[in-house]
Amino acid sequence: MSANRVSRRNVLAALVVPALVAACGEDAPPAQYEPLTWNKWVRLRLKVASIDIDDSWTPVSAGRDVGFLAPTPPVEALHRMAQDRLSAAGSSGVARFSIVDASIVRARGSYDGTFVVRLAIQGTDHAQQAYAEARVSRRRSIRDDSDAGVRAELYAMVKQMMTDMNVEFEYQIRHSLGNYLLFTDAKAPPPGAVEQQNLDAPTASAPLPAPAAAPAAAAPAAPARPAAVPFSSPGPTLLAP
Secondary structure: OHHHHHHHHHHHHHHHHHHHHHHHHHHOOOOOOOOOOOOOOOOEEEOOOEEEEEOOOOOOOOOOEOHHHOOOOHHHHHHHHHHHHEEEOOOOOEEEEEEEEEEEEEEOOEEEEEEEEEEEEEOOOOOEEEEEEEEEEEEEEOOOOOHHHHHHHHHHHHHHHHHHHHHHHHHHHHHHOHHHEOOOOOOOOOOOOOOOOOOOOOOOOOOOOOOOOOOOOOOOOOOOOOOEOOOOOOOOOOEOO
16 A cells, blocks of 8 residues: 555656646746846937937848847837937037848848948038948857747847947947037047147247247137037037137
8 A cells, every 4th residue: 555655646746746837837927138228328419409310120031030029129229229329419400310220130040130320410401411330240149949048049139239339339420420529528538639739839848949030929829629518408519619
């Protein structure tokens, strides 16, 4: 009787335990992913009156693009980056941010991603005055083909590509649109600030020698770079005259 009792208990455990584990798995909540934001970065303040974001991009090969399966789809991530990093601080003109490509395509054994964005400055007549374009790409091997695994891998891929894009986007703006930026943050000096210094101007440690001819009235020193007026809402921030 004792042997039969042990055998029956073992059989019962073998049937009940897997069922409980399966039930717990079905009731487990889906994994939570941290939102992708860039509001802790210094804003790029543009000399325009408004910023327009065009996120109407749609994948060319809709059957192969899997970006929509990511917890944060690429189009949403790029839109949020534009909102967090750009601000209008001028009196006229428009900065148009366009998502040119936001694709993640499933290939044989990998995900292939390409993100391209463009920022164009337009005048009051809507004519383009200047633009900057940023592009990043990345490939990631597929390690887990389950639904949860796909979401986790796509989240990691979008997050890494957006980290790359955030840096590349700022670099391209400072490189190509430096004349349309307001540099009011000490951490973000204008490009080429050293090259713009007047190397012929006298300094306290190295005064210029007196001229051999009769001294003439000294020419006035070049005016200092005008400081930007601190931003106050509402209304744009303009350079002081």
